[in-house]
Amino acid sequence: MKRVYVNEDWCLGCHLCEYYCSFANSGKSDMVKAFNGDKKTTPRIVIEEGDDINFAVQCRHCEEPLCAKGCIAGALTVTNGIVTIDSSRCVGCYTCVLSCPYGCIVTDHEKVVKKCDLCASKSGEPACVKGCPNAAIVFEERG
Amino acid sequence: MLKKEGQIRIPSGCAISGFINRSGERISGDKIVKSISYMHDRSNGLGGGFAGYGIYPEYKDLYAFHVFYEDSAAREETERFLEEHFDIVNLSRIPTRKHKNIINEPLIWRYFLEPLPTKLAASQLEEKEFVAQSVININIKISGAYVFSSGKNMGVFKAVGFPEDVGEFYRLEDYAGYAWTAHGRYPTNTPGWWGGAHPFALLDYTIVHNGEISSYDANRRFVEMYGYKCTLLTDTEVITYIIDFLNRKHSLNFEDIAKIIAAPFWSKIDTLPAQEKEKLTLFRNMFSSLLITGPFSIILGFDGGIMALNDRLKLRSMVAAEKGDMVYIASEECAIRAICPEVDKIWSPKGGEPIIVTLNNGGGKRGN
């Protein structure tokens, strides 16, 4: 299965992936509207910054995800290898937020949690991959 | 005023025809006149010409110069030059007949010459180089004089007009040769200068050519490094110099020359056996500026044979036929059928593949 991978050699720490992610998940047609409105969408990808090294972190889509295991409402499931959240079932208990070892489940202005779905509902590459200016984030099959 | 050949580059379309008898049997010139006349529409009356091989058996060891003079002053100056450098064994006007379509003829003279041994020795040149340089000297330095044929036992006859009229004008029926080539010219822009008609000749080499080569200036600027001077700015002139350069100066045979001027594509060369690949790669590298691109079909006449060659994409028509000892080449089949209705074999040679025909008894200088 194709996943998102990050090569820290090329990650510049520009944070643009976060913005492209938020925009992609905002449901807005215009990037300016996505950020300058009242309700901001939290990015599902986060840049970890160090002195000489940066890299982006988002859901690893674990084969046996702790988040799904801990979900009390059965809202998190693995569908076609993608760890998916069913917003209609999420009760906002945040157990998944606590149990994810990568810190990849996030919250925003809504009660339900948000997470990366590899932009499964959209065509082509995930928004973070498309938007990365240095090809540090790639979407590919690895063994 | 319209500029003439040499002052401006004049492209032209054309008709060509030629034949050779392998056993050396001599054929009357009216045959070639008839052949080219069937392609009348490929000429526009601004140039026609012929080359005959084996036509001067009585003077076969002497250089036959055919010269156009604009006036007698040019003739006197040229003859002074010739006397200084050659033993003039014979000289005369070339016999012509009045023809209603051939006008403004210059003075047309013929000389049978032998280089003066003292002059030749003093020049420290090979005999042919001495003769070639003499021709180039006259053509560049003597105003109003133009040597248009300079080989042994062969001659060029050309004029402004349709080729069939030119043939009658020069009384070609009075000559017989083992090989003939002919040219009908369709220039797009010329005042009609006799020297600009084809064939173009240097020593024994003559070229009739149909096409307009796009590599012209690359070819010209390369050969001019080696003592040639392209005074006419025509394709035919530069092709003749290329042939002379490769055959006479580099001793390459005509098969190899064809592989240089109509070189196989790299994609083809890469598939050849190692030795051939190495050779053709070196050819294309060291003689890269002699590759001729753009459309051409040529018939090269040389001592003892002819070579016909198309550009490597075959952008000009050319057919070949055989009948017994005869081999025919022409722009169109009709020109062959006109003089040989029943051929044994007729085919259309592929681009870049030469047809080389030499006399059975040898003859013709062969490289390596």
Next chain:
Amino acid sequence: MAINYFYPDYEVIRNEKKCIKCKACVRQCANEVHAYDEELDCLVSDDASCVDCQRCVSLCPTRALKIVETDNTFKKNANWPQAMITDAYRQAGTGGVLLSSMGNPQPYPVYWDKMLINASQVTNPSIDPLREPMETQTFLGKKPRTIKFDSEGNIVSETYPNLKLSIPIMFSAMSYGSISKNAHESLARAATELGIYYNTGEGGLHQDFYQYGANTIVQVASGRFGVHKKYLEAGAAIEIKMGQGAKPGIGGHLPGTKVGEDVSRTRMIPRGTDAISPAPHHDIYSIEDLRQLIFSLKEATDYKKPVIVKIAAVHNVAAIASGIARSGADIIAIDGYRGGTGAAPTRIRDNVGIPIELALASVDQRLRDEGIRNDVSVVVGGSVRNAGDIVKAIALGADAVYIGTAALLALGCHLCRSCHGAKCNWGIATQRPDLVKRLNPEIGYKRLVNLLHAWDHEVKEMMGGMGINSIESLRGNRLMLRGIGLTEKELDILGISHAGE
């Protein structure tokens, strides 16, 4: 300084409505132009630091940024343009020589733009490169004068090492030091994939790049940095750099700040020391000395590699080229006055040397007049900007072209001409690790390959239009060019007729 004698050249224009405060501009600008003001909750900029490299503009996700030339004007003066006045203020302030980078930007005539290319109509057919073979492969190096075969048809004449180029374009010399390791890797990989060559410049060859040796030209310059036997043997050809178009007559200077661990090892000089290339080679004070160096290098490499001699296009370039051709060089590279540089004194860059078009035309004709054009190949650079320039260069007589600036453009360079500042925001002309990583060679080499493929297609289209299907029939084919708006003298030097003739 209490008085700002001049206003910044460029102004950063930010569309507040479009700015989403992502701060990409802040993070991307090595010149620290942009900053986030927490008090005002908005982005602010310091125009005075902006070099107009366009990095922020290119990365701004909402196109909220643009950089414009300031409209602040000194009193108009045709004799004293604003830039010239500003230069005087700068020098009055510092007492220093002004430095510039990349090629001469002054409005001298660009002869490429005053030549037009021919095409076939009626009398001979154009050729469609999509349907017919169209060849751009070429060889660089000395050609044999005679060819002889033995009785079995084997070639017995002496032949000389040649470079084989799949397309007549090479990447010109840019040293590791002046440009980054990632830029070098991009060039090396692109050259390898394209079947052409890149050039180390005078900075030696990084140990990681010996693997690309078959597509590398190793340079020997006056400072001899990084030159050793293995280096000479690693390359496909050796280039002796006698001069550079951007700064004829002077040497080079890589400041010690750029000489980090890797550069130091590659150049074989102590870390942190300035790398100063002398103006002349101190073992070449005349043409006969050049011959000795050429043959020393040939001797050192067993006569297996062609030797290139690179010179700047200066006034008597034709005579110099003739001398070089007779000194055993296999290839002459001529660099025009618009050629790029990582750093050069501004006055030299802007005033010394001659246009490559004229230099090329004179050199090619001179070598032909002397009958030695086939003894040597001619490569020109400085500056060749597109496929049209290439066709014109080859028609004037070049065997191939060198591209430097155009290659850097493919890597993202926006010609801000601030290379000497060593803070290249595009990761090209810098050694700062955080900036160098901005140039991902995986992207870089593909963009170079794309650019050259595109140009090759365009060259082929133009050749086909002329009815030429092999690059060698274009070389020196000046009949395919016409001048436009040129004087008799210019036409005479270029060896072409005027349009309409």
